[in-house]
Amino acid sequence: MNLEPVIGLEVHVQLATESKIFCGCPNAFGGEPNSRICAVCLGYPGTLPVLNRAAVDQAVRLSLSLDATINQRSVFARKNYFYPDLPKGYQISQFDLPLAEWGTLPLSDGSALSITRLHLEEDAGKLLHEMPGGGELPGESLVDFNRCGVPLLEIVTEPDLRSAGSAQDALQRLHQVLRFTGTSDGNMEEGSFRCDANVSLRPVGREAYGEKVEVKNLNSFRNVARSILHEIERQTLVLESGQLVVQETRSFDASNGTTASLRSKEEAHDYRYFPEPDLPPLLIDDARLQSLAGALPERPWARADRLRSEFGLTGDDAHLLTQSVELAEYFEEATKCLPENPLGIANWIKTEVLRELKRPDAPPAANWLAPAKLAGLVGMIDNGSLSGSGAKEVFAEIWESHEDPHRATERLGLAQVNDEGQLEAWLQQALKANRGPTEQLLAGEHRVVAFLVGQVMKLSQGSADPRWIRERLLEWSRANGAP
Amino acid sequence: MKPSIRAIAEDVRSGTRSAVDTLDESLVQIERSDPTVRAFVRHHAPAHSIAESIDRRVANGEDPGPLAGVPVALKDNLALENEALSCCSKILYGYVSPFSATAVERLVAAGAVPVGHTNMDEFGMGSSCENSAFFATRNPWDRDRVPGGSSGGSAAAVAASCVPVALGSDTGGSIRQPAALCGVVGLKPTYGRVSRYGLVAFASSLDQIGPITRNVEDAAVVLGVLAGEDPRDATSSSEPVGDYLSGIDQGIEGLRIGVIKQFEDAEQMAGLAPSVRSNWAATTAMLTEAGAQVVEVDLPSVHAAIATYYVLANSEASANLARFDGIRYGHRAQTRTLNDLYEQSRSEGMGPEVKRRILLGTFALSSGYYDAYYGKACAVAGQLTAELSAAFEHCDVVMTPTSPTSAFRIGERTADPLAMYLSDVFTTVASLSGLPALAVPSGLDDEGLPMSVQVVGQRFDEGRVLRCGHAIESQLGTLVLPKISAAALEIDP
Numbered sequence: 001m002n003l004e005p006v007i008g009l010e011v012h013v014q015l016a017t018e019s020k021i022f023c024g025c026p027n028a029f030g031g032e033p034n035s036r037i038c039a040v041c042l043g044y045p046g047t048l049p050v051l052n053r054a055a056v057d058q059a060v061r062l063s064l065s066l067d068a069t070i071n072q073r074s075v076f077a078r079k080n081y082f083y084p085d086l087p088k089g090y091q092i093s094q095f096d097l098p099l100a101e102w103g104t105l106p107l108s109d110g111s112a113l114s115i116t117r118l119h120l121e122e123d124a125g126k127l128l129h130e131m132p133g134g135g136e137l138p139g140e141s142l143v144d145f146n147r148c149g150v151p152l153l154e155i156v157t158e159p160d161l162r163s164a165g166s167a168q169d170a171l172q173r174l175h176q177v178l179r180f181t182g183t184s185d186g187n188m189e190e191g192s193f194r195c196d197a198n199v200s201l202r203p204v205g206r207e208a209y210g211e212k213v214e215v216k217n218l219n220s221f222r223n224v225a226r227s228i229l230h231e232i233e234r235q236t237l238v239l240e241s242g243q244l245v246v247q248e249t250r251s252f253d254a255s256n257g258t259t260a261s262l263r264s265k266e267e268a269h270d271y272r273y274f275p276e277p278d279l280p281p282l283l284i285d286d287a288r289l290q291s292l293a294g295a296l297p298e299r300p301w302a303r304a305d306r307l308r309s310e311f312g313l314t315g316d317d318a319h320l321l322t323q324s325v326e327l328a329e330y331f332e333e334a335t336k337c338l339p340e341n342p343l344g345i346a347n348w349i350k351t352e353v354l355r356e357l358k359r360p361d362a363p364p365a366a367n368w369l370a371p372a373k374l375a376g377l378v379g380m381i382d383n384g385s386l387s388g389s390g391a392k393e394v395f396a397e398i399w400e401s402h403e404d405p406h407r408a409t410e411r412l413g414l415a416q417v418n419d420e421g422q423l424e425a426w427l428q429q430a431l432k433a434n435r436g437p438t439e440q441l442l443a444g445e446h447r448v449v450a451f452l453v454g455q456v457m458k459l460s461q462g463s464a465d466p467r468w469i470r471e472r473l474l475e476w477s478r479a480n481g482a483p
Numbered sequence: 484m485k486p487s488i489r490a491i492a493e494d495v496r497s498g499t500r501s502a503v504d505t506l507d508e509s510l511v512q513i514e515r516s517d518p519t520v521r522a523f524v525r526h527h528a529p530a531h532s533i534a535e536s537i538d539r540r541v542a543n544g545e546d547p548g549p550l551a552g553v554p555v556a557l558k559d560n561l562a563l564e565n566e567a568l569s570c571c572s573k574i575l576y577g578y579v580s581p582f583s584a585t586a587v588e589r590l591v592a593a594g595a596v597p598v599g600h601t602n603m604d605e606f607g608m609g610s611s612c613e614n615s616a617f618f619a620t621r622n623p624w625d626r627d628r629v630p631g632g633s634s635g636g637s638a639a640a641v642a643a644s645c646v647p648v649a650l651g652s653d654t655g656g657s658i659r660q661p662a663a664l665c666g667v668v669g670l671k672p673t674y675g676r677v678s679r680y681g682l683v684a685f686a687s688s689l690d691q692i693g694p695i696t697r698n699v700e701d702a703a704v705v706l707g708v709l710a711g712e713d714p715r716d717a718t719s720s721s722e723p724v725g726d727y728l729s730g731i732d733q734g735i736e737g738l739r740i741g742v743i744k745q746f747e748d749a750e751q752m753a754g755l756a757p758s759v760r761s762n763w764a765a766t767t768a769m770l771t772e773a774g775a776q777v778v779e780v781d782l783p784s785v786h787a788a789i790a791t792y793y794v795l796a797n798s799e800a801s802a803n804l805a806r807f808d809g810i811r812y813g814h815r816a817q818t819r820t821l822n823d824l825y826e827q828s829r830s831e832g833m834g835p836e837v838k839r840r841i842l843l844g845t846f847a848l849s850s851g852y853y854d855a856y857y858g859k860a861c862a863v864a865g866q867l868t869a870e871l872s873a874a875f876e877h878c879d880v881v882m883t884p885t886s887p888t889s890a891f892r893i894g895e896r897t898a899d900p901l902a903m904y905l906s907d908v909f910t911t912v913a914s915l916s917g918l919p920a921l922a923v924p925s926g927l928d929d930e931g932l933p934m935s936v937q938v939v940g941q942r943f944d945e946g947r948v949l950r951c952g953h954a955i956e957s958q959l960g961t962l963v964l965p966k967i968s969a970a971a972l973e974i975d976p
Binding site: 039044045046047048049050078080082084087088089090143270272273274278279280 | 561575578580581679680681683684687714715717718798799806808811821845848849850
């Protein structure tokens with residue numbers, strides 16, 4: 001049996017706002033448990049939700065960035081279930097009429113993933129099964145309500161993905177979009193970007209979907225791919241052994257890369273959605289929609305296009321420099337300081353900066369070497385005051401210390417000598433000291449040039465410009481009868 | 484004749500009588516009547532210091548506001564900061580509200596003095612006050628009878644002359660029906676007219692706070708203080724607040740009063756107590772005599788109002804009451820597992836009527852039944868609202884009796900929830916359409932028990948509703964409230 005995976009994603013994005021979605025408490029991660037709560041987000045008797053406009057604006061921005069159609073009238077609904085982290089006994093969400101529908105997410109392979117719907121809702125709190133900071137809680141759990149009421153946009157895709165790799169790519173692209181639009185900090189460790197995957201298998205060529213399994217608890221791009229791979233393998237084994245896949249919710253265990261049943265279809269909640277009577281329908285008028293659409297931050301693919309046309313980057317380089325909004329910002333900031341050589345800056349970011357960023361202990365963007373300092377370094381190469389190899393040494397020195405590149409070059413004695421009299425003297429000294437190679441050079445054997453350049457560099461203690469020395473050696477040999 | 488709210492406040496504002504004396508009079512009356520009436524579940528300790536501060540402000544030449552020194556009672560589902568709040572349910576045992584309801588804040592800001600919380604059917608679910616977890620309140624007119632519900636304690640407190648005004652809340656008639664049974668005035672404002680912030684929700688799309696008073700003018704004064712938009716309640720309306728007092732005594736000359744054809748039907752009328760039936764006929768005749776024009780209006784869907792109301796209200800209640808789970812406040816059963824905690828806390832903490840309604844509401848919203856119940860009920864409510872809008876093209880207000888019977892005996896209907904639900908036959912119509920409705924006393928029956936008529940207006944047309952109510956009151960006179968001694972209830976002849 002030739003089976004084909006069918007994969008759809010459900011992503012919860014915490015929106016970047018000052019305050020929570022239905023009350024004035026600050027929207028921030030962590031903090032002392034239950035320090036960012038009030039009567040409203042705790043659902044105290046008599047309290048009512050009031051919708052935060054900023055959360056709506058962020059949700060509309062993100063929806064527009066995915067080319068979704070905004071429903072100018074959408075309706076909040078109550079999703080009813082009991083859990084200690086859900087103070088009202090229902091989550092305010094959207095059901096029949098979501099904020100936006102039918103978006104598109106461009107994928108790396110040039111295809112596009114359809115987005116079914118995007119809806120606003122409130123986050124729940126968190127159960128703690130051990131004391132904050134460790135310490136056992138035998139037979140008890142604690143609840144931290146700080147996260148209650150953090151605004152979420154739930155994004156549901158069509159089941160159009162066919163591999164773990166493309167699912168991972170879709171998530172990374174989506175993550176890229178929300179980072180470029182500033183609609184979420186997208187921090188996966190802090191739960192700002194959470195993903196569930198729906199996975200099923202069907203014989204190739206069949207239209208009907210197989211029984212689907214919803215996989216929860218996926219906290220990294222890699223784990224999304226791992227869990228899907230595992231599910232494909234598991235479901236394949238089930239089907240090939242002649243059994244049926246059970247529709248259920250499973251939880252991924254990152255420690256061993258497997259999934260385990262969380263609840264079956266029979267145990268699934270009947271959420272009893274109905275329109276939230278405490279909130280009137282959400283209306284977004286033309287003027288508001290137009291102003292949000294007009295001020296929409298540049299999307300990653302648009303930014304890549306602009307980097308190409310504005311700075312002459314290749315498609316690959318533009319793609320590379322827009323892999324994160326921080327990197328794109330970094331490139332453009334540096335370019336502002338050295339407008340005459342954007343390609344040089346692009347090269348340095350591609351090689352030296354990205355090498356540093358790939359290290360496991362890479363600093364966050366706020367602690368990267370200032371883009372002006374990188375531009376300063378590239379500028380020194382351009383005006384010949386620093387050699388390429390010297391610059392690499394300086395870069396390695398200042399990436400962490402943030403020292404000024406000029407001062408570091410001085411301190412390390414790497415400043416390039418541009419005094420032609422001095423350079424000529426070193427060159428003649430090298431020729432005299434190396435009779436054999438000099439004669440070979442005069443005989444037209446160019447392979448000795450590198451050796452002689454090296455000898456001059458040694459005499460100059462690295463401060464000579466090897467390109468200049470090389471040119472001058474060839475010129476000298478021709479002047480002295482070399483063919 | 485008891486003084487009006489305006490007169491009480493005027494005496495306090497002018498320094499003629501202190502707020503403290505006014506409060507003390509109220510407290511003395513509570514002390515005298517409450518051992519038998521049992522309208523109050525809680526007294527507010529800070530009342531005295533609030534009254535004193537009002538007197539200080541008067542002494543300093545300040546104006547404490549239009550309700551200066553007016554003692555007010557609050558239904559036990561209205562939050563007052565730092566006071567217990569229980570909705571007369573065991574599940575809220577020990578809960579103290581950290582904030583005040585907007586309506587309560589507005590009263591206090593206008594100089595009113597909250598004296599205590601009043602008894603109610605648990606979470607507003609009932610028409611007799613017998614569903615209180617504390618005790619049953621007695622009707623001041625006859626202690627063997629119910630005061631109505633769910634705002635029975637508030638209506639009884641006003642009827643027993645403990646306070647000139649008590650706040651109630653009305654979901655399907657919970658202000659109007661007890662006001663009718665206790666011979667006082669009860670106003671349910673237009674949905675959205677008064678902020679619901681701080682009112683413990685029963686059915687959010689229907690709940691509305693309103694005043695229960697001794698006369699129509701007092702209701703107008705209090706509504707003027709309560710009404711207005713509140714940034715904390717997204718369903719509160721920005722519609723400008725009217726001056727409900729000006730023109731209140733203009734009379735009803737030329738007013739077109741709609742009576743509902745379906746209710747005038749002989750068979751329907753047969754469901755009414757004979758005295759209510761004859762009182763209704765006499766009242767409409769009186770109105771015609773006073774210059775009003777009585778016209779019949781057609782509301783074909785009105786027969787479905789009670790069923791529709793109970794589906795919608797119970798559905799919303801099933802979600803609204805989910806927060807009472809034993810996790811954060813109130814009663815918590817001692818159990819080993821989470822499911823047991825939920826199950827036992829709620830089983831122990833909630834009374835049978837509350838459980839019945841949660842079960843009905845949960846069922847009406849559940850997968851496979853939603854369209855047949857909740858969906859259908861929404862459609863009928865919409866239809867009824869459209870029919871009322873059409874009716875208002877032919878009339879200015881719609882009138883009905885408020886309750887099909889006068890106060891019934893304690894225990895008479897507790898075994899039959901359906902019979903109890905039928906108390907709401909006239910009141911649920913205005914609730915489902917969010918319209919303002921006023922209950923005005925219209926006389927005493929053969930047993931000396933109060934009867935009442937209901938005036939329903941168009942959205943935000945409280946001014947006209949109050950004017951009509953005032954005219955009825957002027958024609959019929961306010962009832963002389965029963966005089967209550969500590970020993971027994973006595974009806975003042």
